[in-house]
C-alpha cells in the first residue's frame with residue numbers, strides 16, 4: 556500500500572476533526588480552507604503531536620492504529636513552519652547536520668541534494684542572524700529534507716515573508732515537485748501559491764474534508780464553497796510549441812487547443828502550467844469576428860453557478876479534455892441564454908505562464 560491513509564477523529568470543545576484521506580505518495584498536496592477549518596490540527600495529528608483516534612499509514616508503515624502510536628521523534632517526517640526556528644549559535648551547515656544522529660553516506664547525499672535544491676551552498680558557513688527571511692526559510696526546508704523524511708509537512712512556510720521574498724523562494728519550491736519522491740502536505744491561504752505548487756488539493760471546512768482530488772479538477776468544481784474571488788480560474792498543463800520572436804509571443808498547446816502568451820524566454824518543448832483566471836475569460840455564442848483577443852477556443856458549457864457577487868455567474872466550459880472557467884455578469888449570461896450543453900467560444904484575454 557503506497558501513499559498516505561489518514562483517518563482521524565478528535566473531539567475538542569467547540570471543534571471536531573473528522574477526516575478520512577487517501578493521498579498520493581509523491582507530489583505536493585495543498586490543504587486549503589478557512590481559518591479554523593482544522594488544517595494545522597490535521598498536520599499535528601500526522602506528526603503525532605495530537606493524540607487523535609484513528610489510523611495513519613505512510614507508504615505501508617503504520618504510524619498509528621488502534622494498538623500503536625508512534626512517538627513524534629520516531630516518525631520519519633520533516634515539519635516546516637512559518638518561522639524557520641534555526642539555532643542561532645550554529646552555522647547553517649551545523650543547523651543542517653543537527654538531528655542527523657551520525658551522518659551516513661546516504662544522508663550525506665540527501666544533505667547535498669537538499670543544499671543544491673534550495674540553492675544554499677553559498678550560505679553554509681553563515682550564522683542564521685546573517686540570513687534574509689527567504690534564505691532562512693530555504694535553510695529550514697533543507698534541514699527538514701536532510702532528515703530524509705518519508706513525508707514533509709509544511710505549515711504556511713511563506714506566510715511570514717513579504718511578496719518579494721515569496722517570489723524569490725517559489726522557484727525553489729516548484730523544483731520540489733520533480734525532485735522529491737516523497738509526499739508533501741502544504742498548508743497555504745494563497746490561491747497563487749496553491750496554483751503554482753500543488754498537484755493535489757484537499758479542501759477543508761469545520762474539521763472535515765469537503766473535497767480531495769487533482770488540483771485542476773478540484774479548483775474548477777463549482778459545487779464547492781472555495782470562494783477564490785478574483786483568483787477563481789483554471790490551471791492547464793501545457794507544452795511550449797512555437798516562438799514568435801517578432802511579436803514576443805510563445806504558443807503553448809494543451810489537450811483543448813493552443814494559446815498565445817507573452818514570451819518569457821522558454822524553449823520549445825518545455826512543459827509547464829498556465830493559469831487562466833475566470834475574470835479574463837468572456838464567452839460568445841458564435842465564432843467571434845475580428846477581435847483584438849488572440850486566444851479564442853470553441854467549447855461547450857458544462858455548468859453554471861452563482862458567483863460571490865449577486866450580479867455575477869461562473870461558467871464551466873469544457874474545451875477538449877480541459878476545463879476553463881469564465882466569469883460573466885448574470886445579465887449577459889441571461890441575454891445570451893447560456894445553458895449547459897451550449898456551444899460557446901471562450902475568449903481569453905490573458906494567460907499567465909507559471910514558470
Ligand SMILES: Nc1ncnc2c1ncn2[C@@H]1O[C@H](COP(=O)(O)OP(=O)(O)OP(=O)(O)O)[C@@H](O)[C@H]1O
Nearest residue numbers: 567568569570588589590591592593594595596597
Ligand atoms: N489545543 C486545542 N484545544 C482546543 N481547540 C483547539 C486547539 N488547537 C486548536 N483548536 C481549535 O481547533 C480549530 C482548528 O484549528 P487549526 O489551527 O487546525 O485551524 P487552521 O485551519 O489551521 O487555521 P489557520 O488557517 O487560522 O491556521 C480552531 O477552532 C481552533 O480554535
